[in-house]
Amino acid sequence: QLSGGMRQRVMIAIALACNPKLLIADEPTTALDVTIQAQILDLMRDLKHRVGAAIVLITHDLGVVAEVAERVVVMYAGRKVEEAKVGPLFRNPRHPYTQGLLGSVPKLGSSLDGTETRLQEIPGLVPSLKQKLQGCVFASRCAYATDLCRSVAPGLEEKAPGHIVACHYALKEAAAA
Numbered sequence: 001q002l003s004g005g006m007r008q009r010v011m012i013a014i015a016l017a018c019n020p021k022l023l024i025a026d027e028p029t030t031a032l033d034v035t036i037q038a039q040i041l042d043l044m045r046d047l048k049h050r051v052g053a054a055i056v057l058i059t060h061d062l063g064v065v066a067e068v069a070e071r072v073v074v075m076y077a078g079r080k081v082e083e084a085k086v087g088p089l090f091r092n093p094r095h096p097y098t099q100g101l102l103g104s105v106p107k108l109g110s111s112l113d114g115t116e117t118r119l120q121e122i123p124g125l126v127p128s129l130k131q132k133l134q135g136c137v138f139a140s141r142c143a144y145a146t147d148l149c150r151s152v153a154p155g156l157e158e159k160a161p162g163h164i165v166a167c168h169y170a171l172k173e174a175a176a177a
Contacts, residue, residue: 077137084163
């Protein structure tokens, strides 16, 4: 019998063995220790460079995203809310949900200087996908939401070169965290 982590590694090995041109990896590093996680990510990078594979990485782990991704699509309640290259997205998130996600990640060494830094939380609950959502899917949790947000779903707009956001009031610059 194999543990969950071992089964996960076997499945990843099987997927990588045939040198696919497209690899869709849904939470490939969940439940793996950091050493094995690094090995799996190295294997995926090697596959990308060796055979020119495209990798679609589905994950909630922003550390993995920062390390591996070139371009990021942030989804909320099944809808794309922001898309950009990884650097600009992490430095200057435009959608309030993306800002909340990045604000909820612990910062390495943030308390070494004696100051305590609280993690941001995103208030409220994710909406039920069983109901038809009207307006912006993030409006019930957004500090910037207006009646427009609650009634009209924002379209995807390019707010900066290559930086696409679905928000009526997309932030020009990232708010100071």
